[in-house]
């Protein structure tokens with residue numbers, strides 16, 4: 001029985017998860033593949049860090065040893081960031097190794113060059129874990145939706161943001177309190193900027209766009225907004241209307257990309273996605289609307305995506321590698337239909353005049369306020385007036401009644 | 412360029428959808444496969460039925476002509492029912508054709524013999540469309556979750572039942588009114604028994620069980636209950652508690668199967684699955700909980716599953732055919748943990764004594780009633796007393812708080 005040698009770069013949250021999954025499921029993996037598997041080396045940064053239980057593979061702190069000691073067949077990158085991950089992946093591909101990565105920052109920025117290099121070298125570069133953690137979203141898109149054209153994708157792709165918004169709503173705590181808890185629970189990084197500012201979700205959207213349409217939107221044209229400014233009262237006002245605030249990625253086949261907080265109603269497939277879960281709602285021409293929901297992070301879930309990617313290297317060969325499905329970029333007039341918004345502001349600033357201006361352009365459907373707060377929210381359907389409005393927050397609302405779902409355009 | 416000949420059996424809802432999808436997407440399909448495709452014949456029952464627009468393939472009313480005129484490479488069965496579908500599929504497999512089917516009744520009952528025959532003949536028998544319509548649930552389980560062990564599956568697999576329950580809740584109409592609308596909209600069959608009595612969902616669960624675990628539960632041991640007895644007040648009482656009634660399939664790795672109405676809370680991934688949508692929540696050991704949601708029926712969505720199955724025949728060869736993933740049946744002591752129930756009855760029959768009996772075994776968490784109705788509902792946590800209770804309905808409740816989700820056992 002031949003042997004597959006695997007090198008693991010990084011032994012943090014994800015690396016440790018991969019290590020234990022490969023070890024724990026070794027017999028089943030070997031049975032599925034009809035080959036033995038062995039960890040030929042693990043790369044870490046700090047050799048002085050105390051680690052227990054990593055007896056089954058040599059630990060190295062120099063990358064040279066990873067490729068040099070015993071040429072691996074597969075390299076799994078779980079370091080994160082641009083450098084040295086980019087160099088290590090490049091060198092691994094050049095050495096003829098398949099590479100598996102969970103690194104959305106890197107793939108968003110340099111995926112194209114790495115994919116090209118892999119193709120040149122006749123090896124595969126796969127990265128299911130980089131988008132949506134354990135959810136098999138990339139492989140579903142490429143392997144199970146071959147003839148379906150993806151019209152748009154709507155996703156909750158940052159577990160930390162989703163946890164914070166869920167937690168504020170269910171417990172009534174403030175943004176800083178929810179963020180602190182997210183950090184305590186290990187969901188948010190010590191520096192949570194990428195999560196909170198929407199950058200992590202943006203990188204994942206860029207990976208998705210390249211994966212589905214073969215190209216990315218222009219980085220500077222995407223609208224990217226995080227949840228840093230969301231106030232508890234806004235969430236509570238929305239809840240009175242049966243709406244929940246979600247941090248969404250909205251990408252469509254005209255390559256329009258928005259990453260921002262959006263309100264969704266209780267019929268919307270992303271309404272019930274709570275806590276650290278991620279979800280992707282994929283709208284296609286044939287199937288209609290398919291939603292995948294699951295854990296967007298965590299050692300075991302992410303390891304699941306990586307180990308499944310590993311199996312796919314040996315089970316399907318490269319059948320899907322060079323054959324993206326049929327989705328293509330559509331040129332579309334940017335005609336926006338009237339949509340619905342929740343407008344939130346201080347009661348004292350929202351005059352009858354403001355409401356009259358709004359009624360000229362559309363309809364104020366409902367007004368809600370909180371008993372002890374000075375804020376008021378207006379549910380409004382129509383185009384927003386171009387003149388400045390005295391509201392502190394304006395959130396788009398996605399109503400998912402059947403008719404709207406069919407006509408939907410990006411907000 | 413070589414050619415793939417496709418025969419289509421049946422030209423009803425699904426058959427027509429397949430016909431138009433194959434025609435509409437012919438260029439893309441041919442490009443993906445690198446082969447031409449052609450419809451060699453379509454089987455119908457009633458040659459006198461007026462049909463327009465089926466110019467691209469000969470219509471036959473005798474099956475002999477389908478295999479005899481021009482040997483097809485692939486036969487798509489969209490007739491439904493046991494006979495003559497079983498005979499036609501058998502004869503197609505014997506003739507060396509790959510077969511694609513959407514027929515859950517048949518596959519639940521005779522899938523094993525057809526799978527065996529396909530294997531003997533070196534062809535494939537695939538049936539994604541038989542479970543969950545357009546949702547790629549079977550292929551996700553077998554192709555994307557290879558090393559994940561499926562611990563349990565929870566699904567909304569009958570679109571008609573889900574539509575009826577959703578519609579009663581949102582409009583306040585009665586069961587017969589909702590059923591009539593479902594029939595008008597073409598969701599329910601003229602004879603809706605299989606949908607309403609839970610049999611359609613039961614067949615799909617049987618297909619799923621065989622697919623995941625390689626075996627089916629004993630048919631007579633499964634608990635199968637439909638939605639025929641659900642009253643509007645019950646749905647309204649549940650809603651007061653933030654719960655929604657869903658007709659669920661619950662299958663686990665000890666081969667315990669229940670098909671019945673269950674209440675779920677707003678954090679539960681199936682809570683937001685409304686209308687004719689289907690959804691499957693798959694709990695695995697590594698990934699955790701993955702939920703797929705999408706259209707469970709309809710011409711285009713079902714055609715999507717069939718055409719994707721068709722592509723898979725030629726793109727992955729038979730790699731997954733003989734290699735089910737690692738999920739296995741677990742022997743488990745049937746120790747049930749205390750769960751939560753909604754007990755509904757006539758106010759006048761629920762005495763203080765009844766409540767005392769309940770409190771001995773668990774806790775009455777909440778009591779709700781409707782202003783103008785004589786019914787009352789008790790939310791109860793604990794084992795149900797064995798002595799008969801004066802309630803007209805008892806619904807299990809699935810609360811999806813993180814801790815419960817981890818410990819969950821079948822209700």
Ligand SMILES: NC(=O)c1ccc[n+]([C@@H]2O[C@H](COP(=O)([O-])OP(=O)(O)OC[C@H]3O[C@@H](n4cnc5c(N)ncnc54)[C@H](OP(=O)(O)O)[C@@H]3O)[C@@H](O)[C@H]2O)c1
Pocket residue numbers: 009010011012013014015043044045046047049077078079080081083084102103104105129130133296297298299302
């Ligand atoms: N955490 C998740 O749930 C999750 C989910 C999906 C994707 N991801 C992605 O997975 C990747 C890893 O994330 P993580 O959470 O596992 O990170 P982490 O816990 O910070 O672990 C990083 C690992 O990489 C090693 N490392 C860092 N710099 C290195 C260098 N210059 N040379 C060699 N080794 C180096 C570290 O070594 P030491 O142990 O010596 O410090 C550590 O073992 C990232 O791309 C992340 O975006 C993470």
Ligand SMILES: NC(=O)c1ccc[n+]([C@@H]2O[C@H](COP(=O)([O-])OP(=O)(O)OC[C@H]3O[C@@H](n4cnc5c(N)ncnc54)[C@H](OP(=O)(O)O)[C@@H]3O)[C@@H](O)[C@H]2O)c1
Pocket residue numbers: 420421422423424425426454455456457458460488489490491492494495513514515516540541544707708709710713
């Ligand atoms: N409808 C859905 O959304 C859906 C979704 C998933 C799976 N399915 C499954 O797909 C299958 C087909 O469903 P459907 O809704 O398309 O059914 P349908 O609309 O009733 O169509 C059945 C077709 O089969 C033909 N047929 C019936 N008996 C026949 C016989 N003895 N010989 C030859 N042809 C015969 C009929 O011919 P005539 O046209 O001459 O009457 C008709 O064209 C069923 O197994 C169903 O469970 C349906």
